[in-house]
Amino acid sequence: MDRFAPVRSVAVPFARDNIDTDQILPARFLHLPRDADHGACLFRDLRWRADGSEDPDFPLNRAPWRDVRIALGGRNFACGSSRENAVWAMHGHGFRAVIAPSFGDIFAQNGLKNGLLPVRLPEATVAAMIARAEADPSAELTVDLQAQHVIDADGIAHPFEIDPFARRCLLDGIDELAFTLSHHEDIAAFENRIGRDNQ
């Protein structure tokens, strides 16, 4: 995983509550291998019409948001299916952060493990950012994980919470697995306590 650097970008609004991961990455692309171009499948059935033409109303098809690294979402963003492929699709398209009032739990965890930062900010703050993005699509935000804040288009910093360990992993570009493997003696001790097969 790459080290998570500060992200400065325009921010595309997906201004609806309860956007599910079936929308983000439709099920018919779930068999694609990890190194496939998941970004090309992102919001596949909302970005393109059935006849194969782009839907000009979908935000990702509008000029300043074609090249975008920050998403703004509604409540309960990316609920539903546990498919990590939804995160791969967003990351593959270029996204590095999603700012929303709340997330589907599994999506948020998957994001942290793949360099896609879920940023929870108060509903009113996100609503203001969405309104600003819609009024001025070229307005840029900065997501700074080191400083743990988002700087809005007016230069105001909005602090956010994140698990310190997940933050460290993202900033250093490492994953949890090596850390857990280094604790194999603790795991073995637990296994000895419960029996190799505890049932």
Add this chain to the structure above:
Amino acid sequence: MPTMFEKIWNGHRVLEREDGQTLLYVDRHLLHDGTAPAFEMLRKRGVKLRAPERAFATPDHYMPTDTRRIDEIANPELREMVASLTRNAAAEGFTLFGLDDARQGIVHVVGPEQGISQPGMLIVCGDSHTSTHGALGALAFGIGMTEVAHVLATQCLWQRKPRAMRITLDGALAPGVTAKDMILHIIAHIGTAGATGHVIEYAGSAVRALSIEARLTLCNMSIEAGARAGMVAPDNTTFAYLAGRHYAPTDWDRAVEGWRALCSDADAVFDTEVALDAGAIAPTVTWGTSPQEAVAVDGIVPDPAAAPDAARRAEMTAMLDYMDLRAGQPVAGIALNRVFIGSCTNGRLEDLRAAAAIAQGRRVADGVRAWVVPGSAPVKRAAEEEGLHQIFLDAGFQWREAGCSMCLGTNGEIGAPGERIAATSNRNFRGRQGPGVRTHLMSPAMAAAAAITGRITDIRTL
């Protein structure tokens, strides 16, 4: 003092991290044919499975339900998904219920059926409907692919402790009302994010009265309310269900004694409490593109004009547009093209019995294609021993092999754009059953009635 969830959580703690996360030990890791990327992640790092004896796998997501032969899967990419699970099982030494195994089925049907899922266990699977197994008094939740790889390598998982929610349903269910109607009613009440960050314990006399298969349906859709997991305290119904199953504990009496101690203490405190009157639940159907958009079958499609704010109005309008429905339209009477009876939500023997009871002596309406897809090979066999398959076939239903099938269509079994489907599965998301397909969720009996009349039908009036 502790809740059942806390007791199970505490019993699986290996380590605490300074940021407040806990390393939990996983008793059972369930795998399916969508797990290939996790094995690839491990191979790249040169890591082997820590405890293959705790992993159980079965192909369900990618296998077509009109054949049991891998070489008959026309799409080579889908064929490879199923084949790779077989290869990984052989290479890594975990148990596989393959296509030639009499125990194959949907992973969330197989676990309870074989006695793999037991009270007090911590169970994970790379699938959000893993909450199903909580019906037996386990803590069971879905995880992402990187987490699957982490569990394969370490048999452990880092988690921040969720909050505890209790949903109490007292009273007796009215005739024609099932666990599916209960959970749709609950989700409509608390919302699709109503239990986010929580583990739900379902309690109350109406839950106690449910069979294990019905509790599996109830817990299955906990994720549709945003919950990490759903669970029901184990009781004599649970013990009777598990007794004699293949993987049930050999030291049975000692196991049951331990299981009895799992129940939430009388003075246990939940972070959130919800109480609902089970007697007030009607047969329930979804009208929109989220499981929370559910109403009583004798109700009407709601009006966006009555929405509390502009955002909700826009959301409802978009749903009506996609679903091709109008505000105020009665839900009963909506015409259908297809019917799907099956899935990890409603693909068990009791579900098929309920559907067959409606189908018996009747015919599927002209122009409607109706499928029955058993949740597992044992369910299929048991149904055939009872003659249920003949009832379905005589009525004009297709009787298929076990798998996830049209619940999410990863095996290619999807509807055509514009088709409207009555489904006993768990998600009515836009495009869930194929691009442009419209899904109405309901119970197996209601789906069977819909097949017979060709319209959404109140079974109480059939």
